[in-house]
Every structure is written in structure tokens, then in C-alpha cells.
Amino acid sequence: MQHIIVAKPRPGVMLITLNRPKSLNALSKDLLVEVATALREADADDAIRVVVLTGNEKAFSAGADIKEMPTGHMPMWAEKNRLTSWKTIEKFRKPMVAAVNGWALGGGMELTMLCDIVIAGDTAKFGAPEIKIAAFAGDGGTQRLPRVVGKARAMLMGLTGDPIDAKTAGAWGLAAEIVPAAQTLERALTIAARIAEHSPLTAQMVKAETLMAFEKPLDESLSLERKLLLWQSEDHVEGIKAFVEKRKPKFTGR
Numbered sequence: 001m002q003h004i005i006v007a008k009p010r011p012g013v014m015l016i017t018l019n020r021p022k023s024l025n026a027l028s029k030d031l032l033v034e035v036a037t038a039l040r041e042a043d044a045d046d047a048i049r050v051v052v053l054t055g056n057e058k059a060f061s062a063g064a065d066i067k068e069m070p071t072g073h074m075p076m077w078a079e080k081n082r083l084t085s086w087k088t089i090e091k092f093r094k095p096m097v098a099a100v101n102g103w104a105l106g107g108g109m110e111l112t113m114l115c116d117i118v119i120a121g122d123t124a125k126f127g128a129p130e131i132k133i134a135a136f137a138g139d140g141g142t143q144r145l146p147r148v149v150g151k152a153r154a155m156l157m158g159l160t161g162d163p164i165d166a167k168t169a170g171a172w173g174l175a176a177e178i179v180p181a182a183q184t185l186e187r188a189l190t191i192a193a194r195i196a197e198h199s200p201l202t203a204q205m206v207k208a209e210t211l212m213a214f215e216k217p218l219d220e221s222l223s224l225e226r227k228l229l230l231w232q233s234e235d236h237v238e239g240i241k242a243f244v245e246k247r248k249p250k251f252t253g254r
């Protein structure tokens with residue numbers, strides 16, 4: 001990997017650090033392909049239960065790599081490898097936590113919205129500046145941002161292109177918690193490790209079910225939920241048994 005660093009800092013947790021500091025972690029096609037490759041590995045590895053995504057103190061990511069953008073052709077986000085990689089991130093089944101310091105702009109902010117929990121440092125700035133280069137949020141932001149912050153705030157961000165600070169991002173629901181910047185990654189890893197203690201099957205279902213609230217009509221989501229097999233899993237039986245026996249459950253993912 002050239003543009004990301006992959007580590008396993010806690011049991012059950014994969015940490016992916018975006019590593020193009022000279023471009024403020026701009027999301028080049030190669031970087032996105034590497035993130036998708038790491039996520040495919042995480043998906044296939046039963047020992048990985050949660051992924052944490054982070055950048056550096058100056059930038060989580062300043063968005064799509066503007067220098068890679070073609071002029072006068074297809075929009076860059078429609079390029080095959082880029083699109084496939086983005087779909088892999090969107091469809092990743094295991095919980096993802098973002099640890100955000102500094103800039104999270106354009107595609108960078110869109111990436112945080114694909115994470116299930118966002119922990120932001122007090123230096124973080126979120127924004128949709130695409131309009132400044134006569135583009136729009138091509139990686140799903142036009143649809144996800146209003147679902148997260150509501151129409152009026154999404155319009156304010158998308159039409160002015162101006163960023164919001166961490167406190168505002170927390171108040172608007174883009175981040176679950178705001179912490180001192182020096183503690184952002186540690187806090188995200190602690191949350192990831194906590195999630196990794198639980199039944200992996202259940203954590204994936206909680207993710208899928210929660211996302212359904214944004215993707216399907218309520219009656220359809222509820223009927224799908226009722227059909228779910230979780231209640232028949234070995235982990236569910238083990239969870240009940242462990243509770244009754246007053247011990248820690250041993251979850252296997254089956």
C-alpha cells in the first residue's frame with residue numbers, strides 16, 4: 001500500500017490511516033482502490049470486527065483529488081475503478097468508525113458519512129466546497145448530507161461551499177462526539193474495541209438495520225427486520241446463556 005497505512009492496534013480492530021499528507025489526503029483513485037482493498041481484506045477476515053478510518057492532524061481528507069480531475073470529460077467520480085472502490089466502501093458490512101481531525105471536505109466529508117460513527121477532534125472542519133470548482137458532491141453527498149443535517153443546513157453548506165467547525169458539526173449530527181484533537185484517534189479506537197467485544201453478527205445487523213432507516217420505507221424495513229435470522233443464531237443463544245450464568249459471552253459469529 002502506498003497511500004494508506006493499515007494496522008491492527010486493538011483486538012478485532014483494523015486501523016486504516018489515509019497517508020497522502022502533501023495533498024491533505026486528497027482521495028486519488030489509487031488511494032480509494034487501496035482503501036477498498038483493505039476493506040475487502042477486513043471483510044474476509046473473521047478476526048477483524050471493526051474498522052477505524054483516520055487521517056492526520058491537518059486533514060482527514062480534503063476531498064476528491066482535484067488535480068486528477070479530467071477537464072471537459074466524464075466526471076471523475078464516474079470512473080470505473082473509483083466507482084467500484086466507492087461502492088465497496090458503501091457496502092462494507094462491518095462497523096466503521098471515523099476519527100476526524102482537521103479538514104473533512106467534499107469527498108472527505110462524504111467518506112465520514114459512510115462511517116457509522118464519527119468522532120471529531122475540536123480542530124475538525126467539515127464542508128462541501130465543490131461548488132467553488134463548479135462541481136457537486138458526486139460521491140453520494142447530495143443525498144446523504146440532507147439526511148444527516150436536514151435540508152436547510154445541507155443547502156447552506158452546499159450552496160455557500162463554506163465549512164463548519166467541529167462544534168457545529170456535532171450539533172448538526174455529522175459527528176457523534178467532539179473531543180480534544182489529541183484524543184480523537186484514541187477515543188475512536190476505544191469505541192471500536194468496545195464494539196469488537198460484541199457478537200460480530202449482531203454488530204453487522206445493527207449496522208444494516210440502522211442504515212435501512214435511511215434507505216427504505218418504514219413498513220418495508222420493519223417487515224424485513226422481523227424476518228431476520230439473528231434470533232436463531234448461536235451467538236444469541238450464547239448471549240442469553242452467559243447473562244443467566246453471570247459470565248462474559250463467547251461470541252463466534254455463528
Ligand code: CAA
Nearest residue numbers: 022023024026062063064065066067106107129137138139
Ligand atoms: N485535491 C488535490 N490536491 C489538494 C486538495 C484536493 N482536494 N486539497 C489540497 N490539495 C493540495 C494543495 O494543492 C496543496 O498542494 P501543493 O503544496 O502541491 O500546492 C496541498 O494540498 C496543501 O494545500 P493548501 O496549500 O491549499 O493548504 P491550505 O491549508 O492553504 O488550504 C484547504 C487547505 C482549504 C483544504 C485547501 O487546500 C482547499 O480548499 N482544498 C480543496 C478542497 C476541495 O475543494 N475539496 C473538494 C474536492 S471535489 C469533491 O471532493 C467532490 C467530488 O465528489 C468530485
